[in-house]
Amino acid sequence: MSTDKDSKDLSRRGFMKSTALGGAGLIIATDLLSPGFMAAAPKSANSTMIGVPFEPRERVRLGIIGVGGRGSSLLQDLLAIEKVDVKAICDLVPEKVAKAQKAVTSAGQPEPAGFSKGELDFKNLTQLDLDIVYIATPWNWHVPMAVNAMKNGKHAAVEVPACTTLQECWDLVDTSEATRKHCVILENCCYGSTEMMVLAMVHDGLFGEITHGEAAYLHDLRSILTASEGEGLWRRFPHIQRNGNLYPTHGLGPVAHYMDVHRGDRFDYMVSVSSSEASLSAYVKANFPDGDPKRSEKYICGDMNTSIIRTAKGRTILLQHDIVNPRPYSRLNAISGTKGAFADYPPRIFVDAPKDSPKKEDWETIDAFREKYEHPLWKSTGDLARKMGGHGGMDFIMNYRLMDCLKRGLLPDIDVYDAAAWSAPTPLSENSVAQQGAPQKFPDFTRGKWNVRPASAGFALQT
Secondary structure: OOOHHHHHHOOHHHHHHHHHOOOOOOOOOOOOOOOOOOOOOOOOOOOOOOOOOOOOOOOEEEEEEOOOHHHHHHHHHHHOOOOEEEEEEEOOOHHHHHHHHHHHHHOOOOOOEEEOOOOOOHHHHOOOOOOEEEEOOOHHHHHHHHHHHHHOOOEEEEOOOOOOOHHHHHHHHHHHHHHOOOEEEOOHHHHOHHHHHHHHHHHOOOOOOEEEEEEEEEOOOHHHHOOOOHHHHOOOOHHHHOOOOOOOHHHHHHHHHHOOEOOOEOEEEEEEEEOOOOHHHHHHHHHOOOOOHHHHOOOOOOOOEEEEEEEOOOOEEEEEEEOOOOOOOEOOOEEEEOOEEEEOOOOEEEEOOOOOOOOOOOOEEHHHHHHHHOOHHHHHHHHHHHHHOOHHHHHHHHHHHHHHHHHHOOOOOOOHHHHHHHHOHHHHHHHHHHOOOOOEEOOOOOOOOOOOOOHHHOOOOOO
16 A cells, blocks of 8 residues: 555655665565565455446546656547546646646646646545546556555556556555456557457457467667656666566557456466667667766666466467667567467468368468458547557557446456556566576466456457
């Protein structure tokens, strides 16, 4: 639980200070001192949030904490969705709050309440009469803000990763169950046109029995990490203190859905190794002069982290993270089974030839499958989504779908158990790397209920 003192300890200035000085501080995974620590679910008197729908409502009343680059993009999407009222804005920078308020009034809504009086002013936002609070802040604030929102009777929608330690994972799960409020991770990559098509193919049996998947976040972020604004003010510091997969959910979320994780399967254990660190140090040396504080920083996070996850059903997932090497963007996003395979970048499909047919060895483009498998949300809303932008439209589809679930009283596509399990590879990989690739057990955040709902109850199948 987060007290006022805890929240102050998690302040942005405290975070910057602890990381700059190389202290143990916020982001060391101290809950991973032994291989099996936290692997077992703690006892809880709270009932599960699996199968619990949102309460239906005519309109959604919403607040946003954090309106920098990411939060402002989310705000634009939300303002384009009918019957969504943006009631409150919070950010440390008053000018950002004012700019967001202007965006809301320009969209024809009343001016939302503004909160920018210090690092704990978000607590005043969560006291308002809201249905859900969006959280688009630096990672160290995700859990205290989400916990505070849920304890004040609001659902929480948290940017990725939802949490960075196993204790934080349990904090979200325990609070969601205790308050009966959902905590949704805003994993936009699950809502890409290709990802939603592939999910439909998997459920249709096109690839047969699924046995393996591949997921990654391979994205050259060197200029962003070292910038003097935005994410450059905080996102580089975990590279000083942690060695593992710092950002697992973009690649892992879609593959988890393909494999019906928490809908018939779950992550069992993982192993992880990291390469040496070289690229971020070389970039700083080449681009910043002697005397710049960045030149004295020592990075320990390996350029490439490679992990393998095994599920309870025996499936495997290759999971990778590299944001410091010069390379084209990729999330890998692959799946294979007894009848065929899909792999992205570029998206392509291979389906096994029928018996007695000539053997096939060439990939097909995904376009040949679009008419049959394109998701109804993309058919009905895709043009507007692409016009809005936001990673090719997936951001808008994600926000549109979440608001639709809230208004209609549907189950969330992505729940707190997904948020915890998809974020857990960060501390688990860190521990495995430190133990020379030793296996790390995933906690069962569902407390044994990962197979109580069928795959047909899964992601985005409610219409």
